[in-house]
Amino acid sequence: MEKIKCYLVRDLLPLYIDKACSEQTSADIEEHLESCADCRKLYEEMNSNILTAFHAPEFDSKKTFRHARNSILGIILALAVIISCVVINSSGSWMGGRAGLVNFIVTVFYIVFWSIFTIKSRRYEPLIKFSFIISLLSFLSSFIGLIMTSLHIGGFISAILISILSGSPFYGLYFFTALGGWNDLYAIATIITLAWVILAWHYWAELKQMQTEL
Secondary structure: OOOOOHHHHHHHHHHHHOOOOOHHHHHHHHHHHHHOHHHHHHHHHHHHHHHHHOOOOOOOHHHHHHHHHHHHHHHHHHHHHHHHHHHHHHHHHHHOOOOOHHHHHHHHHHHHHHHHHHHHHHHOHHHHHHHHHHHHHHHHHHHHHHHHHHHOOOOHHHHHHHHHHHHOOOHHHHHOOOOOOHHHHHHHHHHHHHHHHHHHHHHHHHHHHHHHHO
């Protein structure tokens, strides 16, 4: 019986690997592979590439759980520190005097942990929405506070809102004697909160794009 040619074997190898050949054809190919080193090498390479392409990555449930747990704990810790900072600085901001070193440290913590909260929330749409909204309100509060202190205008209700969202959190900046007063404080707060708005918006848009692609 005439042996099957190399070019025919190479054309049939994909069908042979997929087990789509007849029993007789498969037997002829196997016989040829035993005697032809070149075709056998090609078969091994093709078979290896197919197995690699369809090899599913292992799912490490423990690693995934640890990552999710650490993210949630980080978010909870950041929120707890943020709320504590606002509470600690609130009394001093209402008094209106120059801030102390403790107030400055508290404000630094507030800035750092709000940034951490925004970064940790980037994979969770409800949280990144919340981060964007609060950042936007803080920016508006700081900007309005800047305008009000510059023009020496304002009312009781507006003063409360501004104090909660920007006056109290950033009160520690008034620790520096170089600051001319609340006007300078609100100017710095406006810049910082604007950066938060841009960061949160970037993460939100990035998350929406990922969801669209999926």
